[in-house]
Amino acid sequence: MPALGADMEAGTIIEWLVKPGDAVRRGDIIAVVDTEKATIEVEVFETGVIQNIVVGKGEKVPIGTVLALIRTDGEAVLPPTEIKPKPVAAPPPIPPRPPTPPRIEKPPLAEVPPITPHRLRVSPLAMRAALDLKVDLSTVKGTGPDGAIIKADIERAAKAAVAAPPATPAHPTAPAVEAAVTPAPSAPSAEGPKLVPPRKPTIAPADRQAAMRKAIAAAMAHSKREIPHYYLGAHIDMSRAMTWLQAENLKRMVTERLLYSVLLLKAVALAVREIPEMNGFWTDGAFKPGAAIHVGVAISLRQGGLIAPAIHDVDKKSLDQIMVNLRDLVKRVRAGVLRSSEIADATITVTSLGEQGVEAVFGIIYPPQVALVGFGKIAERPWAFNGMIGARPVAMASLAADHRASDGHRGALFLAAIDRLLQEPEKL
Amino acid sequence: MTATAKTVRITYREAMRQAIREALLRDPRVFLMGEDVGRYGGCYAVSKGLLEEFGPERIRDTPLSESAFVGAGIGAAMGGMRPIVEIMTVNFSLLALDQIVNNAATILHMSGGQFNIPVVIRMTTGAGRQLAAQHSHSLEGWYAHIPGIKVLAPATLEDARGMLWTALEDPDPVLIFEHGMLYNMEGELAADAGAVGIDKAAVRRSGTDVSLITYGGTLGKTLQAAEELARAGINAEVVDLRTLRPLDSETILESVTRTHRTVIIDEGWRSGSISAEISARIMEGAFYELDVPVARICSAEAPTPYAKHLEEAAVPRVSTIVETVTGMVGARG
Secondary structure, eight states, X not given: OOOOSTTOOEEEEEEESOOTTOEEOTTOEEEEEEOSSOEEEEEOOSOEEEEEEXXXXXXXXXXXXXXXXXXXXXXXXXXXXXXXXXXXXXXXXXXOOOOOOOOOOOOOOOOOOOOOTTOOOBOHHXXXXXXXXXXXXGGOOOOSGGGOBOHHHHHHHHHHHHHSTTTSOSSTTOHHHHHHTSOOOOOOOTTOOOOOOOOOOSSOHHHHHHHHHHHHHHHHHHHHHHOOEEEEEEEXXXXXXXXXXXXXXXXXXXXXXXXXXXXXXXXXHHHHHHOGGGSEXXXXXXEEEOSSOOEEEOEEOTTSOEEOOEETTGGGSOHHHHHHHHHHHHHHHHHTEEEHHHHHXXXXXXXXXXXXXXXXXXXXXXXXXXXXXXXXXXXXXXXXETTEEEEEEEEEEEEEEETTTOOHHHHHHHHHHHHHHHTOGGGO | OXXXXXXXXXXXXXXXXXXXXXXXXXXXXXXXXXXXXXXXXXTTSTTTTHHHHHOTTTEEEOOSOHHHHHHHHHHHHHTTOEEEEEEEEHHHHGGGHIIIIIIITTHHHHTTTOOOOOOEEEEEEOOOSXXXXXXXXXXXXXXXXXXXXXXXXXXXXHHHHHHHHHHHHSSSOEEEEEXXXXXXXXXXXXXXXXXXXXXXXXXXXXXXXXXXEEOGGGXXXXXXXXXXXXXXXXXXXXXXXXXXXXXXXXXHHHXXXXXXXXXXXXXXXXXXXXHHHHHXXXXXXXXXXXXXXXXXXXXXXXXXXXXXXXXXXXXXXXXHHHHHHHHHHGGGO
16 A cells, blocks of 8 residues: 555555456556545556455555555466455454463553544434435534534525525535546556546545545644744746747647646746755655655645645656646546555645735645745736836745755745746746 | 412421421321431421420430431331431431441342331432531432432422422332522412322423423522523523432433433532433433533532632532523524
């Protein structure tokens, strides 16, 4: 079970897309895993033949558990092994104790399973009312003690549902996740696109949302607790970049036009080449530079929450390739279908809240990464240049960086590099 | 309410005295004994005048030994009498705990059903009179734990007047807890008031928004709180338990089923209390009726203070009841 995020502890196999005997190649999607955040396609990193599948469909196992065995070329065919998955939360096997003479002992402490905190708070009466009135509890806002859902909330929700019938489908679990059931877009595989068959979601939307909120809370609290952030900001004159982009887009079909975000992503990736301390992970008390430049893109979800999957090797890709990747990523994030490598291995994150009108972003680093670049809105501002004042489109670029991995001076150079790169958009 | 031909103005103390007097008149096997019940007229003046009327054979002053005179009462009951034993306060009843719990409550069972113990033991309970920690506690909940005895808590004039006779009729030991703050309570009582049942709790005020479950000394405060709540538009139902053992679960659960919200008001301490038992029964029997968690208002878990303001702060108050209910029902939106 791959770690599909710094905060992931376990995952559930939703679907196996291969069976024993199938040949697999590095990069193939072999399984679909459900985590607290999303449904994720697991890619294989070995080329060989699936010997046997260890963890069955529907099982939830901790990260690091062997999911399947792959026989690589040249390896002998082995008899099916006896590897058994370790189920989540099962207590470790207790070795049989040698019989001891009876004596008075302290009663042993029982193994207590952890409490799951994200259960919906619904009063028993409200629960009954929800069943009677066919109200989806996940859509109801509680007004009872500590936000619990009480009967009056259910009645209110039922009344509202009657008032606006088409907006709320009668069936509770259907809406958002049904979208996730659509086949995943093409996976770059040698045999051509492999379609993921439709599947039933294992986690209800409300639970997923609560779980995501919990995961974000854990990661962000961890970040603020552990990472000594420093923050820098710089105004960047975007006139050249915007002018170039406008001219470029005029030459293109509507479907092939570029978003300015692509310029920002590419500029960040190229700047990272110059200042590598911004790219990589802080783990085990040391900075480990990223082997490649995978830029995480913060994408907010319509139902709340956000996810920051990576676009791989941004520095090596053309603007068009990045645009294709970005479009695909946004679509799949919103549909809830991501690939394991996208989730796990961003080496730096970019967040752009400019569309919401903010001027600057003071970001929180997504651990174990060491830097997060934020862009505010691009707005026309008075801008002095060569002793003249003119109106130019300007954006505030901000950097939140891990002071353990880099210092303010390097951070400043990094922002300066982004600025410089954006002044020559044609070279991006 | 004004006095009419059919009612008389009376205090709780007087109602209790009439009950004892009626029992003495009706049944020659009935006698009263306890500390200072005779010449002094009872330390709460409940038995004032009875010695003069019935003589020292039937109104007996006892030595200051709760264990001895409660034991004598149990013996007399076994011998065919119908004794009313008065213990000054529930705190002192602890000296007779062995007689009550090990003897009165068990003899029927241990004799294979040969000997009933038709003794009635009355005692004062509760705080509010600046009598400090050794005279002010509410331990009736403890007694309600014991199978083999009945535990009554008359909170109204009717019950003060009517429970004693029914208790004496009962073939088994009955404990009557009279809250010390109730003796001076005055009101109208039917002139022909008599025996009342002791099996059922009573809904003293019907309502739809919340069930306030209480007994004894906190009934008056609870009814007062219900009035205040009514002015704020909250319609509270008040259940007077009347009998703490056996508990009338049916009435409690019916009320909760009507209102879906419950606050239990109990002058006893919260931990291991009768309020805890009631809450558990509601959870067991009406879980799917609950719209909010059951709340409890109990006494501060400390020995009852002597200082007046501290004593008032330690026990359930009208304002606390009102605030708790408002917080609970206000959430209905």
